[in-house]
Amino acid sequence: MANTALPSRASLAARLDDLPFTRRHFRLLGGSGLGWALDAMDVGLISFILAALTQQWDLTKGEAGWIASVGFIGMALGATLGGLLADRFGRRQVFALTLLIYGIATGASALVGGIAALLVLRFLVGLGLGAELPVASTYVSEFAPARIRGRLIVILEAFWALGWTAAALVAFFVIPASENGWRWAFALGAIPAAYALIVRWGLPESPRWLASKGRIAEADRIVATFEADAGIVQSPAIRKEPESRPIAVTARARVTTLWNREFRVRTLSLWVVWLCVNFSYYGAFIWIPSILVDAGFDLVRSFGFTLIITLAQLPGYAVAAWLIEVWGRRTTLSVFLVGSAVSAVFFGTASTEGAIIASGMALSFFNLGAWGALYAVTPEIYPTSLRGTGAGWAAGVGRIASIIAPLLVPVLLIAGGAPLLFVVFGACFVVAAAAAWGLQDRGGIALDDR
Numbered sequence: 001m002a003n004t005a006l007p008s009r010a011s012l013a014a015r016l017d018d019l020p021f022t023r024r025h026f027r028l029l030g031g032s033g034l035g036w037a038l039d040a041m042d043v044g045l046i047s048f049i050l051a052a053l054t055q056q057w058d059l060t061k062g063e064a065g066w067i068a069s070v071g072f073i074g075m076a077l078g079a080t081l082g083g084l085l086a087d088r089f090g091r092r093q094v095f096a097l098t099l100l101i102y103g104i105a106t107g108a109s110a111l112v113g114g115i116a117a118l119l120v121l122r123f124l125v126g127l128g129l130g131a132e133l134p135v136a137s138t139y140v141s142e143f144a145p146a147r148i149r150g151r152l153i154v155i156l157e158a159f160w161a162l163g164w165t166a167a168a169l170v171a172f173f174v175i176p177a178s179e180n181g182w183r184w185a186f187a188l189g190a191i192p193a194a195y196a197l198i199v200r201w202g203l204p205e206s207p208r209w210l211a212s213k214g215r216i217a218e219a220d221r222i223v224a225t226f227e228a229d230a231g232i233v234q235s236p237a238i239r240k241e242p243e244s245r246p247i248a249v250t251a252r253a254r255v256t257t258l259w260n261r262e263f264r265v266r267t268l269s270l271w272v273v274w275l276c277v278n279f280s281y282y283g284a285f286i287w288i289p290s291i292l293v294d295a296g297f298d299l300v301r302s303f304g305f306t307l308i309i310t311l312a313q314l315p316g317y318a319v320a321a322w323l324i325e326v327w328g329r330r331t332t333l334s335v336f337l338v339g340s341a342v343s344a345v346f347f348g349t350a351s352t353e354g355a356i357i358a359s360g361m362a363l364s365f366f367n368l369g370a371w372g373a374l375y376a377v378t379p380e381i382y383p384t385s386l387r388g389t390g391a392g393w394a395a396g397v398g399r400i401a402s403i404i405a406p407l408l409v410p411v412l413l414i415a416g417g418a419p420l421l422f423v424v425f426g427a428c429f430v431v432a433a434a435a436a437w438g439l440q441d442r443g444g445i446a447l448d449d450r
Helices: 009-018 023-056 061-089 091-109 115-143 146-173 181-188 191-202 207-212 216-229 251-257 264-285 288-294 299-311 313-323 329-349 353-380 384-438
Strands: none
Touching: 009 207, 009 216, 023 061, 023 091, 023 115, 023 146, 023 181, 023 191, 023 216, 023 288, 023 299, 061 091, 061 115, 061 251, 061 384, 091 115, 091 181, 091 191, 115 146, 115 207, 115 353, 115 384, 146 181, 146 299, 146 313, 146 353, 207 216, 207 384, 251 384, 264 329, 264 353, 264 384, 288 299, 288 384, 299 313, 299 353, 313 329, 313 353, 329 353, 329 384, 353 384
């Protein structure tokens, strides 16, 4: 029997891009998205738990800020390491491991009796969470057909709104119900630990990553299952095509290559956007429940307002998912960032309940739509051998701002109250909108497999 030549990386990539959206894509998007939603639920819960613990433990603003920031320190480290590990060991393996780490640490947080133990566990939570997000977006982008890749990543990001909404519902019904309500909220965060096992065994590895490691036969089998689901039959004899060499093969080379002549402008622009968006988003949304309590609203009412504001995230994602394939990545990202800036200023100066809710919903709509566009563009601007590293380092650098933001918020509130605080957030959104134009827009273009 004659030997059948294995396909090249280029032909595998073309086959992935030519696929219609299948049930396997839906399963992969849903499986990854559920993990994303559980991440959001954890981040959202801490914003509500902080408001409750500030009252129960008589925390200062500085102590509450450290509880929030230590998780982001873990996220910064997790994002940079997670991207490197995903390029070395695979997307699926790292995805499952990160869910396991932060799920267990979140569940253990329900048992703490003081600040010190909570700080340690929040760091571990951040370590897992920080690694998971860029790995998940890279993973889904490598399966998505080129013509709808941006839209699918925004839909993946939309699961964040579902998770944050779940956190707001838990906060509204569970946390105020008893003195230990915040412990029950943490216990619910242990769900991802069980889900990690489903991810590990239920989802395939990225064929693009497998092919970049020379595991062509494995990659071919996975692509073939997607083709079979779509009713596509490939010829058994596939022409062997010339292969391009990976642009970087070691962890050190991957990091340094981010700053070579080809990538330095897009890397700098991407890092600026991530820094500014992280600072404004986490500075605002981690503190909104506490700011409303300080404004004179009781805990239940504050949580109710935040729940309404959170619901506006879903239409924000929906509009961004449509526009990103119509306007393109950069235009969509920039417009939503400008909308975030205007909304932030209005929210900071709102004085009536109606104005607070309306401006908060606008901020939620535009800010989360911008997040969707940012996660879509990030993995696209690097080749396969750099994709996890590039996305991970951008997220890791961005987490520096999310570390600083919760600590700086109390200082800004003392200096000028909510108006000054949200003007600063608005200015950061404007800087991010300008930096977005330094990114490459690769909508509908095949991912580079170098």
